[in-house]
Amino acid sequence: MDLGKKIIEMRKNAKLSQGQLAEKLDVTRQTISNWENGKFYPDIDALVKISKCFNISLDDLLSYDDKVLEYLKDSTNVVKSNKKLLYAILLNTFVIILFIIVGITANESISIIVIVFTISIISFSYLFYQIIKKL
């Protein structure tokens, strides 16, 4: 049985309408409808609320649907993306320091300045993309 059907079953057993359940879980009625129809899955915050509302353990709730587990794994894997963002920030800090050093030392060496410029453009763009990925 998938999670949507389980939610319908638990809601009907508790004699609640979609609107009443939505009010209890602090979401819209449309959200409940989408969960029940399997259009999208509840996030971890909503799953905790559902488990409390129907007095069922999270373990039991998640054991109904492997796809929900996969979805949660993907949506909660923030460590990896945060690491990339941190690396991008460190890289940019290093490039700024490099920029200052080159500015002081390489007075006439245009080629070195161009190389540092190019590196800084690439590193800033990488940081920019990592920030966009967080959106």
Place this chain on the structure above:
Amino acid sequence: MKYILLAIFIAIYLIGAVATIYQIYKITVIDSKARGIKHPKLMGLLATSGKSSEGIVLDLLHRRKYPIKNINKYEQNEIERRKKIALVGIIFMVVGAIGFVFFIVRI
């Protein structure tokens, strides 16, 4: 000929910049609607403001108070698709900017 090349690099940069900014705007609007934030279009404009992505950082800080409440698979896919287009836009910006720097040095 020299200035045509310069114009091409500037055009590549501008196309990339406009495409990226537009994608950021659209992503922020979809995300703000999903989180139930008031005035999602204004949030989109805010996210696109700033020289060094300060707007996005402000939006990321502001939206922490609003968890996602209502987003469907279509909107999630749309956000991912727009992030990929933004990456292409950034690549255009990089090519344009590097080309511009090399051109200035050659002059």
